[in-house]
Amino acid sequence: MNYLITENQMQTIILESVQDRLVENAKKLNNIAKGILENVNTNNNLNFKFLLTWGASIGGLMGPLKSWIENRYTGLDPHDVALLTLGAVATYFYDNENKIKSLYKKIKDKGLSSEFQEIKNKSDQFKNVFINFLTSIGITTSNMINTMSYAFIIPILDDLYSLILGSNNTQDIVLHIGKRLAASGVVLVTGALLRTLIKKLASKFQVN
DSSP states (O other): OOOOOOHHHHHHHHHHHHHHHHHHHHHHHHHHHHHHHHHHHHHHOOOOGGGGGGTHHHHHHHHHHHHHHHHHSTTSOHHHHHHHHHHHHHHHHOOOHHHHHHHHHHHHHTTOHHHHHHHHHHHHHHHHHHHHHHHHTTOOOSSHHHHHTTGGGGGGHHHHHHHHHTOSOHHHHHHHHHHHHHHTTOOOSOHHHHHHHHHHHHHHHOOO
16 A cells, blocks of 8 residues: 655654754764773873863764874874864863863873864864854854854754755744754753754744
């Protein structure tokens, strides 16, 4: 027996699927951050686990940077990859100078200063491109730490783009995504701020 569904029902199925994927991606980003922080704590005796309060936000920057490091320095020990990744992004999410200095000292003691400088430059490029993107859609905040709370969207912009373009009802999408991501417990910004962010993304992405 053949079952037919309406175009609206098909759109709902597609949107639900993408929204679920966004939440799953946010959880993966949180796990990336958790894995890096646990690795650095175990292998270098540097406890930065409090950065997990940033959840998927810090993972949003760590994930792409870690992949870049692994491709750039193919023979680098995985523990050193974790250390360098944390060293490059920690200052965006944390402003304790003494704690950061201890992290940099560990990198120097391991003879990784030259690699770290290149990696830090690359992470600054990632950060600057991201901030410019936020500015282009009208998102500005009073300080760097608040700005980086949105970093969880970096690896999922393609999904957000597809989701927004595939819908005739942006307002419903905004409400659903905001609720689901906020309820996931791995995104720092509130549901209201998420809705504002996604509305601005919709205004940028949608074709008139």
